[in-house]
Amino acid sequence: MTTTAVPLAELVGRVTKVAGEHVRRTDDEAAFPVEALDELRATGLLGLLVPAGDGGLGGSLADVLETSAELGRVDMSLAMIFAMHCQQVAAVLAHAEGKLRAELLPEIAAGRLYLGSVTTEAGKGGHLLTAESAAAWRDGGLLVDRFAPIVTGGRHADGFLITMRAPDADADNQVSLVYAARDQLEIEQAGGWEPLGMRASDSGALRLRGRVPAHQVVGRHGDFHTIVTTVFGPLAHLGWASCWLGTAAGALSRVIASLRGSRGKTDLSSELLMTRLSRSRQRLDTVHALIDRARHVVETAADLSVPKVQLLINAVKITAAEECYRAVDELVDAVGMRHGYLRDSPTRLEQSLRDLRSAVLNYSNDRLHLADGRLTLLDQEVRFA
Template sequence: MTVQESALRNPILDDREQLLLDRNSLFLQRTAAVAAQAAAEADDVDREGRFPKAAIDATREHKLLGMQIPVELGGFGASIHDIADVCYALGRACASSAMIFAMHQTKVACLVRHGRGTPYMEALMRRIASEQLLMASSTTEGQNGGNIRASAAAVGHDGDRITLTRDATVISYGAEADGLVTIARRADGAAASDQVLLALTKDDYTIKRTLGWETLGMRGTCSTGFELQVSCPSDRMFTESYDRIHGQTMTPFAHLTWSSAWAGIAAASVQRAQRFLRKAARGTGGQMPPAAAHYTAARMALARLRAMIVTNMDAFAAHEYDERALTSLDFQSSITLLKVQASELALETVMHAMRACGLSGYRNDGDFSIGRHLRDVLSAPIMINNDRILANVATANLMSAVPASLYE
């Protein structure tokens, strides 16, 4: 520690509290630098439908791609709260950058939480921390419509090697990634739900583009379709079955980080509405325009959205390694419905913000434009379709008692 750093230490705090403060300050500074880079190219990324290279390069420079990797493997050992806060900050700056970061961290979480003790998985974690590898997501397949609990393609086994051919209709940022995590049936003859997870680097697979990505929003995620061909050693497969990884890690991390990114988009739209109304009020001697009521509604919706995310995040963090708690019907229902509620509430927030700005928000060529934010957040209810989720949760919740008290 330098003399300057020592002088800045708060004598009232104990060592554990100071360490937490130092780490939070470290992430805040790095996140702010990355968000600034993301914001600078956000409009171009959206307009051109291109990968946000400068923003992702900045996450590498500031070592955020490996922030979740345990300290002993070269990372910062970041918590879900740390990661979600980065997603929120990036969502305020550039939705595509935020979603790429969220998907990457969800895949890294699978390694951190289910890859310990496996030499290959631990070596990959070290590489992510040292080389700042970007891991892509390949969960959507063929015509499954986002049902990631059923796979068509199966892993082929030949001694200590495996093969896989997969019609991956979406591999987000697949062409730009250094590796990917994908799902498949355990073997030929296995049921569609008998799945395994694979963590691969570029040496393990090839991709051939089959579909484009010309979309309304989230254009910079470059979620094109590919034929995925895998040939690699069998240690690329997680030893745990995918159903456990899905319930304990994939779903909680995905829904918490995605929701945080959507909340960031919503916050950016509210901030623009605030700036618009302040300017309008200055021009009329302090009189607020009629649409100001929508700004109040936007602030209320954003507050509910943030509170909902934090409540679910705290619940997950409190039982992060308690398998019984994580697999309980109450937790699974809550974390699954978070995706539905957050996606709808983020959209509601952005719509209120746009109406608060009126034509200035509707325009694409002004300082108060909310068009990009609206188009990006419209992806939220569609990304793993909310109707599918609600139908599945309704069936499961038939077995759950309706609470008889506010405090149950």
């Protein structure tokens, strides 16, 4: 639980109110939700995970997942922006040391540091455990020269956590995580952003160049795989899944409100309608239960790298990506063309469906199934986390 005197729900409500006022426009224009980000800064929610002793809200993983879901009910782009920022903050908390930690935490807590994630590369996509671009030493600092085809919110980030091949690395799997402040970089927009969904995430390509002090490495050089196992993987999959769940739950809620408000015009005794509503809700309850179980395991397991835990974490992502999309797709069928397919419907199913179509592609489910097949062979006894 957060340690702020203001309840978390009230802080989140301030952000969702602002987001709701702009969500139509940001989707139409593929515009970053600047106003909602400003409210995330003002409420201190960018520092949700930062301990109270460092000026933050002292929140938990459960708080992050709950907040991500609530933001997703209104705007999935905003929810993903928030969840990915919290993933970066969690990496700093768990693995940054000394001077870097002391520099970053007060800025995050004060809402002055929105962190962007630079992990994608041309040719390898979002695969985290290898890197083509290498950091190099120069004048006691680290040279950064990095192209990334997808950087969520990158044009608006105050700083970046960047994956690069470690200096003097012998192999492409010796990856380092380097922090760079915006004013330490030359940033070139290298591509536009005109997607089907997730339009407000402004995730276009960037090229980043600059030199950063040697202490701005998170964890040990070449040891990013440890950060992936302990932070990036769990926080990404549980955080994304919570965003998707919130988006689908918001869609179902708006559909129910529409149906209840149209008594006399809609046949609420329709068995087909009731069955589709039931199936949609069942899918969401399944995802919710899986997220909650995985959160408990992540918080209590002694070793997150064992196959049964990795399989559970991956199952959260795969299942949520598929089931949340299917839940909304069924709702489109349930309410028909006028309320399910048209852009001006108050149910906003059309936008939710477009946004959720990205879920299986956001670190591809196919890639995760390949990894899970190998992990399954390592767990002969089929024991569950």
